[in-house]
Amino acid sequence: MHTEKGAVEFHRALNLKNNMSNPENQKCEDERILEDKKRIEEDKERIVREAEKLARDEERLKEDERNRDHEKKKFFFKLDGAEYESLVSSINGADVRAKLPPEKAGYAIYLEGHHNEPDKQITDTEAFSLEKHILCFYSVPPATFGLV
Numbered sequence: 272m273h274t275e276k277g278a279v280e281f282h283r284a285l286n287l288k289n290n291m292s293n294p295e296n297q298k299c300e301d302e303r304i305l306e307d308k309k310r311i312e313e314d315k316e317r318i319v320r321e322a323e324k325l326a327r328d329e330e331r332l333k334e335d336e337r338n339r340d341h342e343k344k345k346f347f348f349k350l351d352g353a354e355y356e357s358l359v360s361s362i363n364g365a366d367v368r369a370k371l372p373p374e375k376a377g378y379a380i381y382l383e384g385h386h387n388e389p390d391k392q393i394t395d396t397e398a399f400s401l402e403k404h405i406l407c408f409y410s411v412p413p414a415t416f417g418l419v
Contacts, residue, residue: 346401348382350408360402365395367408378410 346357350370357366367380381390385404393399399406 311316347397348401348408350407351410354405357401361400363399364393364394364397367393367399368395371410375410375412378412380408380410383407383409 278389344360346360348355348357348362348367350367355370364380371378371380375401382393382399383406384390393408
């Protein structure tokens with residue numbers, strides 16, 4: 272690829288060599304210079320288009336990497352022994368309750384204590400992080416004290 276200034280200088284040197292006294296040679300030389308300038312402009316436009324395409328491709332690659340990272344990261348919790356997957360690292364009691372079958376809709380839900388912690392009844396608004404370990408929940412039917 273020539274620069275515009277380099278192309279002009281090249282043609283001037285060539286013209287001196289080819290004896291510029293001939294008007295026909297001058298006309299051909301002028302046409303070649305115009306063609307070279309046109310090719311230079313086309314090359315500049317092509318470079319701009321290719322740079323824009325490269326920038327779009329790089330952005331697409333970054334987006335693909337972010338999506339792959341997001342797809343790789345999955346979180347899990349258990350309810351009544353069944354394991355459930357979550358794409359987010361934090362859930363609340365309502366998310367856990369949504370996994371209960373309809374016949375257990377009124378059951379209380381407990382979070383199993385980790386290590387020496389006691390089990391704890393949860394509310395629908397409590398939030399839980401799934402990042403450290405798999406949380407285990409279990410459901411308990413409502414108490415019926417005094418009824419036989």
